[in-house]
Amino acid sequence: MSQLPLHHLFHPDHADHYADSIGSGLDHLLSHLKGVAGPATGRQPDEAAARVAAVDLDEPLDGVDAVLAEMSELWLDDAVWFHETRYAAHLNCPVVVPALLAELFVASVNSSLDTFDQSVGGTFIERRLVEWTAERIGFGATADGVFTSGGSQSNLQGLLLARGRVERTPAERLRIFASAESHFSVQKSARLLGLGDESVISVPTDERHRLDAVALERSLAACTAMGLRPMAIVATAGTTDFGAIDPLPAIADLARVYDAWFHVDAAYGGGLLVSPTRRSRLEGIDRADSVTVDYHKTFFQPVSSSAIIVRDRATLRPATWHADYLNPRDSATPNQVDKSLQTTRRFDALKLWMTLRTMGPDLIGQYVDAVADLALAVHAQMREEPDLEFVAAPELSTLVFRYVPTDLALDGPALATLNTTIRAELYATGTAMVAATRVDGVQYLKLTLLNPMATAHDIVGILDTVRAFGARIAHGGVLASATIGATR
Incomplete structure (x- = not known):
């Protein structure tokens, strides 16, 4: 039998091959970055x-250079770059360098955080970060939690814990209350838990797009009167579209009155935990039973990096399952799989650990403040422009708006087509990237600002480009199929 070419495996004997490959990849990446001229x-x-x-995946290429060249052609050349100041679409952040350094070790060592005997010190690094986050939230010594793949998984686990608390109540009687602008993962989690779409009660929002506590109280009372059981109330600390933070103290009061699990989805707004000026906006989060935090949003970490944090570690029981071959019930060592929905799991906590040990939380908090201040500055500068219609002042770092030409009378469908076309052309030309959303059924565009390096000049430039594209499209016949009224 011929000797297998084992040098591709990470091993001390293959250190030179590893170093050469990593070096080639790093050189390739840095060379590419020098030529990046836009977000897309x-x-x-x-x-x-x-x-x-x-x-043809059955035919490997000859050497790492050929592989890197193909990789660029298929992906890197057209990758979307979140570090570009003209990227303002989704909740994607540029990432801090210490976390990238951590990724080298996370991938190379390939620790799995499910059991102590696969991770050793990694177990305690993750646990310490959970404790640190819990302390920032305001939880006490009984708090616990675990890292997850993202906010959707964290929300799912939070609602699983809520379900476990009322496990003897028939599913058809259980109800989850969340604002009309909560993340879609609340509805999806209800499906996955077998509760059905009808189990989620959508609560209206106020003029600032926050859950209306008065409407919530009416909904809770009505459901209780019908013999239904309020299983959980989900408050959002940073809605996807508006960055709105629901009135956490009022919701906590109602959760106590109705004996409902209180979950706070702070996937977006969790960065306020380290903000030197805006931490007070999370007042009441310490009264939650569980909290979602996405470090890969406002802590500027690479995906994936998220966590579910609970007030009382005993409530993690519904996520626990003991397997004799992995984490037997009588195990004498700490196993993170005991509280996770995942089994095999990357050591993503190392990224946040190395970030905090290199930069400290205060600097991260200053980044959070920078993007929030940026949204305020742009809104103040552009809100009076007659051809830009903003839905609301920014709460965190998003701006929802649409282009409305001042010299043409366009009906709703025509305006929707116009703004959708503007967004498509921004992407197609590589000029900028913005997101899209609907508010009360009306089509809008959205700026999501998570780049601390961006300036008001950069973002105003995006809006000016939107206006220029909009004027050209509106007068260029692109909307011929839509209804265009007389010149104003």
Whole structure:
């Protein structure tokens, strides 16, 4: 039998091969970064799919240089760059360098955080970060939690814990209350838990897009009167569209009155835990039973990096299952799988650990303040422009708006088509990237600002480009199929 080429495996004997490969990759990346001239190239789905489909995966390429070249052609050349100041679409952040350094070790060592005998010190690094986050929330010594893949998984686990607390109540009687602007993972979690779509009660929001506590109280009372059981109330600390923070103290009061689990989805707003000026906006979060925090949003970490933090570690029981081959009930060592929905799990906590040990939490908090201040500054500068219609003042770092030409009378469908076309052309030309959303059924655009390096000049430049594209499109016949009224 011939000797297998084992140098591809990470091993001390193959250190030179590893160093050469990593070095080649790093050189390739840095060379590419020098040529990045915008957030996107405008590659369309059909062409991207065709390029990947043409690859024969059964025939490897000859050497790392060829692989890197193909990788660039298929992905890197058209990758979307979140560090670009003209990227303002989704809740994606540029990442801090200490976390990237951590990724080298996370991937190379490949620890799995499910059991102590696969991670050793990693177990306690993750546990210390959970404790640190719990302390920032205001929880006491009984708090606990675990890292997750993201906010959706954290919300799912929070609602699983709520379900476990009322496990003897039939599913058809259980109700979850969340604002009309809460994250879709609340509804999805209800499905996954077998509770059905009807189990989620959508509560209206106020003029600032926050859950209306008076409407919540009416909904709770009505459901209770019908013999239904309020299982959980989900408050959002940073809605996806508006960054709105629900009135946490009032919701906590109602959760206590109705004996409901109080979950706070702070996936977006969790960075306020380290803000030197805005921490008070999370007043009441310490009264939650569980909290979602996404470090890969406002802690500027690479995905994935999230956590579910609970007030009382005993409430993690519904996530626990003991397997004799992995984490037997009589195990004498601490096993993180005892409180996780995942089994095999990356050591993502190392990224946040190395970030905090290099930069400290105060600097991260200053980044959070910087993007929130940026949104305020842009809104103040542009809100009086007659061809830009803003839905609301910013609560965190998002701005929802649409372009409305001042010299044409366009009906709703025409305005929707116009703004959708503007967004598509921004992407297609590589000029900028913005998001889209609907508010009360009306089509809008959205700026999501998570780049501390961006300036008001950068973001105003995006809005000015939106206006220029909008004027050209509106007068260029693109909207011929839509209803266009007389010149105003």
